[in-house]
Amino acid sequence: MIISDMLRALxxxxxxxxxxxxxxxxxxIVWIAMTPRSYVATASLLFDDRAPNPVEAPAATTATAATALGTExxxxxxxxxxxxxxxxxxxxxxxxxxxxxxxxxxxTGTVEGWLGRGLLGxxxxxxxxxxxxxxxNYKSQDPEEAARLANSFAANYVNTRLxxxxDPAKAYTKWFEERTREVRNKLEGAQQALADFQRERGIISTGSIDAESTRLGELSSQLSGAEAISAEARARASSSAAQSTDVQSSGVVQGLRSQIAAKSAQLSQMRTEFGPNHPEMQAATAELAELRSKLASEIGTTSNSLxxxxxxxxxxxxQIRSLLNAQRARMLGLAADRSKLEVLERDVTSARAAYDSVTERLSTMRLQSSLPRTNVRQLxxxxxxxxxxxxxxxxxxxxxIVFGVMLAISAVILLEWLRPRVRTRSGVEQISGVPVLSRISFSRSGIMPLLEGGTSR
Incomplete structure (x- = not known):
């Protein structure tokens, strides 16, 4: 079949x-009318990774965004x-x-679970x-139901994420409350043991032990000074009273000696003039004896003071030596107590650190258990x-339309193949093998309808 004839046939x-x-x-159209209508409603959820967590510090995660969203x-x-x-x-x-x-x-199971499995379809x-x-996205034959269930899935997911x-934070809160009681009891026990030991040993703190060491050094210095003073005092006391430096430097002794020297010189001069029984000689002799008696008394007093x-x-x-020996004995006892005291203080420090850590985590869990929202919201x-x-x-x-056009063309091709017709000059030339010399138009003739019906060859 020639293409021009086929186009003419179409x-x-x-x-x-x-x-x-x-x-x-x-x-x-009948198929569309008979097909049940189904509507799809769409709700969207936003996962805001930039939203800060008011409780926890930012933590690195190894999961990719695609993996995280796939999990959600x-x-x-x-x-x-x-x-x-x-x-x-x-x-x-x-x-x-x-x-x-x-x-x-x-x-078997629950009716809600069975209905839920149906909704997932x-x-x-x-x-x-x-x-x-x-x-x-949720699909339903009822548009209102589709929108309602899509929003319900989104809202329930947000609540589930919250x-x-x-919920884990609430469970951990109870657990941390129990741990807090335990570490508080341990801390109180460690503090009580330290207080009992300090009270038993008379130690206020490790600073008091350092104060005792300082006191020991002070007593040693005081003893050295006391020994020097005592040695000097013994040396003064053991020397001759008349030759003692303290006696020689006494103003009273020096004055009495000056008076005795003057009175002796006066008495020597009077001996050349008066006899021993002369009243003036006797008076001068008595005064000299009195001065010498005073000098001896003053020297004795100074010697006694030494x-x-x-x-x-x-x-x-x-006394200082006794205090020093007692302090040394006390320091020997405190040396052993110091190690025990440091152990008890470390126990208190460790218990306090554990208590602070647990109470901090407890506060964090309490805050997290009362968070009003997460980083997911319905967009x-x-x-x-x-x-x-x-x-x-x-x-x-x-x-x-596409199928109808193809079917219509196929029907025309089939009819032309079953009943072939010559419709163009090219068709005549191909069938007869001779060229067409002329063409007569019957478009305005009454025979045209007959020709359009055509005759088979």
């Missing part, structure tokens, strides 16, 4: 092609979450639902790899869809 049989196209479109999508598709949605929407209260559940499962979770947004964050000072210095030396709420998602009417109509 042009001539346009009514047949149009009828076939209309038939296909009609069948498609699995949580949304979980049967547990679907069961919560079924319970929230009170689907079990619809007539006949419980009977259908019992007939389908024999009463119409749920689609789409993860956008380029963003942190997850879309929750519970997944706060002995008293020597005795006092020796007593002071003995967009699902709106009631206006157009059905299926059937896709434009697509089906387009496919019907």
């Amino acid at each position: 042009r001539v049989r346009w009514k047949l092609q149009f009828a076939i196209l209309l038939m296909v479109l009609g069948l498609t 999508a699995d949580i949304i598709r979980s049967e547990a979450l679907a069961g919560e949605v079924a319970a929230e929407q009170k689907l079990a209260q619809k007539p006949g639902v419980v009977a259908n559940w019992r007939s389908a499962t024999g009463g 119409n749920l689609e979770v789409v993860v956008d790899r380029a963003t942190n947004v997850v879309q929750v 519970m997944m964050s706060t 002995h008293v000072a020597s005795t006092a210095a020796s007593s002071r030396e003995a 967009d709420k699902a709106a009631i869809p206006l157009m059905p998602a299926s059937p896709n009417i434009p697509l089906r109509l387009f496919m019907a």
Whole structure:
């Protein structure tokens, strides 16, 4: 068959092609009308990684964003979450639902779990790899139900994420409260042991031991000074009273000696003039004897004071030596107590550090258990869809047109193949093998309708 004849046939049989196209479109419209409508509502969730955690410090994570979002999508598709949605929407209260559940499962499990598994068949979770947004799509024949269930899945997921964050914190809070009581008791026990030991040994703190060491050094210095003073006092007391430096330097002794020397010189001069029984000689002799008696008395008094000072210095030396020996004995006892005291103080420090650490973690857990939200929030709420998602009417109509055109062309080709006709000059030349010399137009002739019907060759 020549292509020009085929094109001519397609042009001539346009009514047949149009009828076939209309038939296909009609069948498609009937198919669309008989197909149940299903609507898809979409809710979106935003995972904000930049949202700061008010309780915990930022921590590095090895999971990629795609892996994390994939995990969250699995949580949304979980049967547990679907069961919560079924319970929230009170689907079990619809007539006949419980009977259908019992007939389908024999009463095994819960009706909410069974309904949740049914809901998952119409749920689609789409993860956008380029963003942190997850879309929750729900398909239903009722547009309002599709929007309601899509929003319910999104809202219940947000609540589930919050519970997944706060419930472990609440459990850890109870555990840390018990640990806090334990470490508090250990701290109080360590402090009590330290206080008892200090009270028993008379130690206030390690600083008091250092003070005792300082006192020992001071007593050693005082003893050295007391020994020097005592030695000097003994040396003064043991020397001759008349030759003693203290006696020689005494103003009273020096004055008496001067008086005695003057009185002796006067008496020597009077001996040349008077006899021994002369009243003046006797008076002068008596005065000289009195002066010498006073000098001897003053020398004795000074000598006694030196002995008293020597005795006092020796007593002071003995007293300081006794205190030093007692302090040395005390320091020997404190040397052993110091190690024990340091051990007890380390126990108190360790117990206090453990108590501070546990109480800090307890405060963190208490705050985390009362967090109002997580880093996930519902970005967009699902709106009631206006157009059905299926059937896709434009697509089906387009496919019907394409299929109708192809079917119409195929029908014309089949008819031309079953009943071939010559419709062009090229066809005549190909069949007859001779060129066409002339062409007669019957377009305005009454024979044209007959020619259009054509005759087979």
